[in-house]
Amino acid sequence: MTVALVDCESFYASCERIFRPDLKNKPIVVLSNNDGCVIAFSKEAKKMGISMGVPWFKVKKPFLKQKGQVFSSNFAFYGDMSARVMNILEGFVPKTEVYSIDEAFLDFDTLKQNYDLYDFSCHIRSLIKQWTGIPVRIGIAPNKTLSKIAISEIKRRNIPTSVLYLSNDKEIKNALKNTPVHKIWGVGRRLNEHLTSAGINTALDLTKISPQHIRTKFSIVLERTVRELRGEKCLTIENNIESKKQIIVSRSFGERVSNFETLRPIVSNFAVRAAEKLRSEKQKCSQVSVFVKTSPFNKAKPQHAEIKTIKLFTPTNDTRNILIAAKKGLLSIFRLGYDYAKAGIILNKFSNEKTKQYSLFQDPDEPKENMKFMNYIDQINTQETQIYFASQNTKTWSPMKQNMTSPRYTTNWHELPKVN
DNA sequence: TCTGGGGTCCTAGGACCC
DNA sequence: TCTGGGGTCCTAGGACCC
Numbered sequence: 001m002t003v004a005l006v007d008c009e010s011f012y013a014s015c016e017r018i019f020r021p022d023l024k025n026k027p028i029v030v031l032s033n034n035d036g037c038v039i040a041f042s043k044e045a046k047k048m049g050i051s052m053g054v055p056w057f058k059v060k061k062p063f064l065k066q067k068g069q070v071f072s073s074n075f076a077f078y079g080d081m082s083a084r085v086m087n088i089l090e091g092f093v094p095k096t097e098v099y100s101i102d103e104a105f106l107d108f109d110t111l112k113q114n115y116d117l118y119d120f121s122c123h124i125r126s127l128i129k130q131w132t133g134i135p136v137r138i139g140i141a142p143n144k145t146l147s148k149i150a151i152s153e154i155k156r157r158n159i160p161t162s163v164l165y166l167s168n169d170k171e172i173k174n175a176l177k178n179t180p181v182h183k184i185w186g187v188g189r190r191l192n193e194h195l196t197s198a199g200i201n202t203a204l205d206l207t208k209i210s211p212q213h214i215r216t217k218f219s220i221v222l223e224r225t226v227r228e229l230r231g232e233k234c235l236t237i238e239n240n241i242e243s244k245k246q247i248i249v250s251r252s253f254g255e256r257v258s259n260f261e262t263l264r265p266i267v268s269n270f271a272v273r274a275a276e277k278l279r280s281e282k283q284k285c286s287q288v289s290v291f292v293k294t295s296p297f298n299k300a301k302p303q304h305a306e307i308k309t310i311k312l313f314t315p316t317n318d319t320r321n322i323l324i325a326a327k328k329g330l331l332s333i334f335r336l337g338y339d340y341a342k343a344g345i346i347l348n349k350f351s352n353e354k355t356k357q358y359s360l361f362q363d364p365d366e367p368k369e370n371m372k373f374m375n376y377i378d379q380i381n382t383q384e385t386q387i388y389f390a391s392q393n394t395k396t397w398s399p400m401k402q403n404m405t406s407p408r409y410t411t412n413w414h415e416l417p418k419v420n
Numbered sequence: 421t422c423t424g425g426g427g428t429c430c431t432a433g434g435a436c437c438c
Numbered sequence: 439t440c441t442g443g444g445g446t447c448c449t450a451g452g453a454c455c456c
Contacts, residue, residue, distance in 0.1 A: 099455095100456045101456075103456075186453095186454070188453060188454050189454090190452085190453065190454090191453080191454085219453095221453085221454085309450095
């Protein structure tokens with residue numbers, strides 16, 4: 001059994017370089033919404049001490065002084081580049097699982113030809129670089145968890161080909177010995193604390209404990225991880241994309257919001273967007289939650305964080321129903337006297353949009369659904385004209401700050417790169 | 421001044437049943 | 439003094455991922 005993990009190197013930073021060859025070998029960081037935190041950075045930026053999730057305002061000055069380049073996140077562009085990379089992989093390997101925007105697992109057992117897996121991976125890597133401009137690493141191993149280890153070995157040892165095949169016990173053992181437990185896939189902050197205080201410091205240490213013991217002391221999740229580190233295959237490659245079980249739309253605000261009149265239209269925007277996502281999933285939901293929170297970092301101000309869940313009698317994906325629920329929820333949690341920093345909408349309890357379960361106690365407030373009507377609105381909204389609901393904030397999506405976004409080079413006609 | 425967004429899975433404990 | 443045992447289903451919240 002052989003699995004490969006393809007992982008794009010500093011993906012967002014690499015995207016920003018594609019149409020900006022002048023940025024080669026320059027330090028680059030990409031920021032989260034509101035230009036709040038650093039969410040991606042190039043090798044050169046890492047050398048300058050930039051780390052994942054660090055607040056931008058803390059590193060801004062020295063970074064810019066040393067000629068660092070900074071970008072607000074441009075997800076339209078990154079998403080499109082990701083799709084191009086994934087398409088290439090799917091062309092070579094019949095069974096692939098797109099795991100995240102910058103990673104995919106490949107099932108090498110499904111390859112018909114008897115390729116040399118290492119050479120084959122090097123070939124794929126160079127084609128992706130040539131066709132998209134994105135550099136990738138490829139880690140090959142007996143299962144998913146070990147393929148993750150292979151990728152971190154490529155980084156740790158700085159392997160020039162960016163491809164590593166952990167093909168025998170000796171190589172695997174050596175890699176495990178050099179992997180601290182917190183770098184294992186599935187071991188986060190809490191587990192790391194527990195494991196290290198029990199004297200388990202490396203992945204190799206962890207493989208020496210019996211899976212049964214791990215299960216009783218920790219959890220079934222960690223048990224699977226241990227089994228995979230020992231070479232068993234517990235996690236499969238899922239190539240049929242399962243439908244979502246939850247949809248979240250939330251944002252931090254560029255400026256604090258303390259009155260209902262400002263907050264309501266913002267939350268309505270979230271609700272409208274969430275309903276659109278739900279319809280594009282061909283699903284309905286029967287639970288709508290609304291949350292608001294103040295900034296946990298501002299200790300001097302009074303704090304308030306609350307979530308309200310509204311149950312719907314009949315599953316729906318009609319924006320009007322979701323809006324009514326959102327308003328009801330917001331009214332019950334909003335409090336005067338707080339500076340809210342973030343709000344959001346969560347949809348849960350999905351069912352297929354084609355099945356219809358009528359309720360014995362239909363809520364008289366719920367307007368009758370009209371799927372045709374919502375479909376018309378969706379169609380119109382894909383064009384330049386936009387139809388809004390009365391409770392929305394039509395001016396901006398939310399009061400968000402974002403000043404350093406690159407053009408949508410590959411997804412918008414007006415922003416194509418120009419050659420002079 | 422300034423700290424992201426969107427997901428999944430598992431589990432403990434409450435409500436309820438006989 | 440002293441109040442069973444065994445089960446299912448659901449949900450909120452924790453931990454983790456990128």
